[in-house]
Amino acid sequence: MAILLTHADVKSAIDMAGAIEAMEAGFAEEAAGFTTLPQRINMKAGKGWLRVGPVAMERSGWMGFKAMNLTAGKGVRYQVHLYAIETGELLAIMDAQHLTTLRTGATSAVATKRLARHGTAEVALLGAGPEAAAQMAAMVALGIVKRARVFSPTPAKREALAASFAADGVNITAVDNPETMVREADIVLAAVKSSSVALHGEWLQPGAHVNSVGTARPDQRECDVACFTRSARIIVDTYEGVFGEAGDAVAARDAIDPQRVAELSALVGGAVPGRQAEHEITMFKSVGTGLQDIGLAAAIYANARTHGLGTDLGEFPYLKAN
């Protein structure tokens, strides 16, 4: 039996703590060699594109695909389909807008646990959109936020973000100077879609950890080259994604010592160590991977079934026996 999970269903099915747990499990499964992630297809159509990519997680038994389509002047739509590998049954068709934002935040938490200095932290947030909010929410869920500030060029946007956290009892100050905030931060969160640099490496204090998730196109530059060259360790969600799609990482590539770069699955699986010295600057750079989508979809599905969420679609698609 397949169920349909709408945007509202997905939002009520899981919280950030559950998402972090799912991302821990997903990257551990990748580290253990049980995941299959073929290169996704990106097809142009009209004034936009349709992108599809399947993923298999052989240990936990899930497979599926994400379909994402963008239309200029309209917007973007995401859906994820989750199947059981053993039976081939379609289990859920779910809206993946919230899932995409949530898994990006949760994955930064997985990296931060291993890369940031221990203890509570001064947190600086660049950006005020849904992705920025999810980055901050992930740090709140880890219980490591001592003080939090947010900068976005538009005052109304940064204040709205602060207000939305205040409504949940979390105190974040909207500030008008990103440099001061970053210079005083232990953890810097960047979720900015911009062709100009938002985070300058010279602002980073020794011992800082950066999560950078805003850049997904060749023309975008969230981080300058110094962010990369000052980092003792650069953890990427995938080599292929970050150095293929993130304009800032591509621009810095020749300046980066490859010995300092590793994938998140290697960090989670223990093949590479986490932070090794108090003064090191560390960086997690993410553009997203289908593993996050299917891993989180599985957790959402399990919760949805437990709580009776979603609409029953019956046996869909029809099984043609062989």
Place this chain on the structure above:
Amino acid sequence: MAILLTHADVKSAIDMAGAIEAMEAGFAEEAAGFTTLPQRINMKAGKGWLRVGPVAMERSGWMGFKAMNLTAGKGVRYQVHLYAIETGELLAIMDAQHLTTLRTGATSAVATKRLARHGTAEVALLGAGPEAAAQMAAMVALGIVKRARVFSPTPAKREALAASFAADGVNITAVDNPETMVREADIVLAAVKSSSVALHGEWLQPGAHVNSVGTARPDQRECDVACFTRSARIIVDTYEGVFGEAGDAVAARDAIDPQRVAELSALVGGAVPGRQAEHEITMFKSVGTGLQDIGLAAAIYANARTHGLGTDLGEFPYLKAN
């Protein structure tokens, strides 16, 4: 607004005549250069696979993808998602088992209209599964069947196929000798999944036309090499599909004069002529293309909306404005 169309909805939304019309339009659009067909992804998972492939039809304004998954010992499931290119809106999620069978039959009709001799025909059918039935139904829909016979190695299966057509008022005789039936046929339909040869080229009479749709794997051999070498014209749905996936075509490749081979879109668009002489043997060879799926899905969707079929899924997926 997206609608869900189940197997039953799809079956009631369109008939063979409507499907033939949709395939005519789809291959004409391909011939005119308005279609995009990226290579699909085929991911192994467990004891089976999941295959996804997107398609865009820029002239008619449709895009979408098919997701097909096979699990050994269980069966195969198909679904198609149809979107409007202009708005990016998801229009329908539909079961694609019947769609897949129907579009394969309908496409053979498109080829047959241009390749078979004019007038009514003696038709010989090899195979008795749903694909075989659709091949015969397509010839019936064209109104060209003078006499029809079917062979399948299992008497019960060939008799069941004949009985199912008899229930619709179409007379088909189940026979125990494929050679005699083929030697007397003007049109030979082959829909056999087998690693041994089902159709021997030496059986074909001058002027015969063959539709061969059963072979989709490298180990399968529906047609022997003589079928290909005796054909004055071999029309394929796609070069890449037929000479990449159909074992019989791959095995015959070196023996085939490339000048005799063309794609169906070229035939439909008029870039290559149809039958040129009464005595020529002609062949249409098909493994399937995503264009058929999206082209037929669009026709099914239009009919479903006209007749109020399907289940309303609301605005799914959620639009995130950009």
